[in-house]
Amino acid sequence: MFGNHRTSFLSGVVNMAILFLDVDGTLINYKAQIPSSAKEAVIAARKNGHFVFLCTGCSKQEILERHFDFELDGFIGGNGNYIEVQGTEMFHKPLTYVQCKHFTDWCISRSLAYRFECNSGIYISDDYMEKSVQARMKYAFGNNKSAVNAPINPAFRKMTSKYRDDVNKTAFVLNSYQDYLDAVKEFKDMVVGTWGGKGQLALYGDTSPEGISKEFAINKLLDYLHMDKKESICFGDSSSDLPMFNACNIKIAMKNGNDEIKQKATYIADDVDDNGVYKMFKQLQII
Numbered sequence: 353m354f355g356n357h358r359t360s361f362l363s364g365v366v367n368m369a370i371l372f373l374d375v376d377g378t379l380i381n382y383k384a385q386i387p388s389s390a391k392e393a394v395i396a397a398r399k400n401g402h403f404v405f406l407c408t409g410c411s412k413q414e415i416l417e418r419h420f421d422f423e424l425d426g427f428i429g430g431n432g433n434y435i436e437v438q439g440t441e442m443f444h445k446p447l448t449y450v451q452c453k454h455f456t457d458w459c460i461s462r463s464l465a466y467r468f469e470c471n472s473g474i475y476i477s478d479d480y481m482e483k484s485v486q487a488r489m490k491y492a493f494g495n496n497k498s499a500v501n502a503p504i505n506p507a508f509r510k511m512t513s514k515y516r517d518d519v520n521k522t523a524f525v526l527n528s529y530q531d532y533l534d535a536v537k538e539f540k541d542m543v544v545g546t547w548g549g550k551g552q553l554a555l556y557g558d559t560s561p562e563g564i565s566k567e568f569a570i571n572k573l574l575d576y577l578h579m580d581k582k583e584s585i586c587f588g589d590s591s592s593d594l595p596m597f598n599a600c601n602i603k604i605a606m607k608n609g610n611d612e613i614k615q616k617a618t619y620i621a622d623d624v625d626d627n628g629v630y631k632m633f634k635q636l637q638i639i
Contacts, residue, residue: 379406407569411470431565442573543559
């Protein structure tokens with residue numbers, strides 16, 4: 353999926369852009385379906401000499417489980433703690449064993465369902481499937497009362513160890529917004545965030561290594577590729593993509609995204625299910 357057949361990044365392509373695409377809510381919808389037009393847009397952009405990278409909170413195995421049948425130039429995962437270029441790992445900074453142990457013990461003490469997001473898979477606590485049903489339903493279907501089955505991420509794996517040293521980031525199901533507020537106070541040596549909804553509507557909390565963000569990773573990648581910020585374009589749908597907006601020249605928010613990210617956008621693309629990525633690629637003359 354991550355190609356290595358392209359001409360060297362350092363060769364200098366005239367009128368070249370480097371594109372960074374968030375995954376959930378941007379390249380694919382919240383049911384993990386990719387519009388055929390988005391696939392067509394990525395293929396055409398690369399054919400035209402542009403570079404396309406994913407920039408997501410997902411870890412590598414979660415992306416591989418999507419079974420995208422087209423190639424990309426690389427991948428920023430874990431909200432910035434993993435960078436892969438043309439199939440080769442360029443950077444990786446997982447949480448430490450001590451940080452992971454601290455997180456696990458805290459979740460257990462509060463009876464919170466939790467997971468470890470690693471490049472080899474997403475390892476879930478024994479109670480995760482039961483306690484995350486409502487969160488998974490709301491994330492995929494919103495307030496659609498006709499939905500009956502909570503989606504199961506194909507990257508989910510049985511927890512093999514409570515403590516690890518290869519965790520890109522963690523996530524935990526919020527019983528209330530207070531769980532997030534308490535996590536911020538508890539984990540001073542990690543970045544604590546939320547996702548699945550804005551503010552008190554958030555479904556999940558997460559932790560990741562300190563000093564790591566999508567902005568950090570994009571800057572590191574641009575430097576590695578000897579490219580300038582003015583050549584960069586990013587697409588996102590949520591507040592977790594704001595660091596990516598800070599790093600890029602042209603910032604695209606999806607119509608299905610939240611108000612906060614739309615306010616920071618250069619342009620607003622149509623909904624992910626209304627061929628938003630494809631139409632914006634055309635508008636920007638990428639394809």
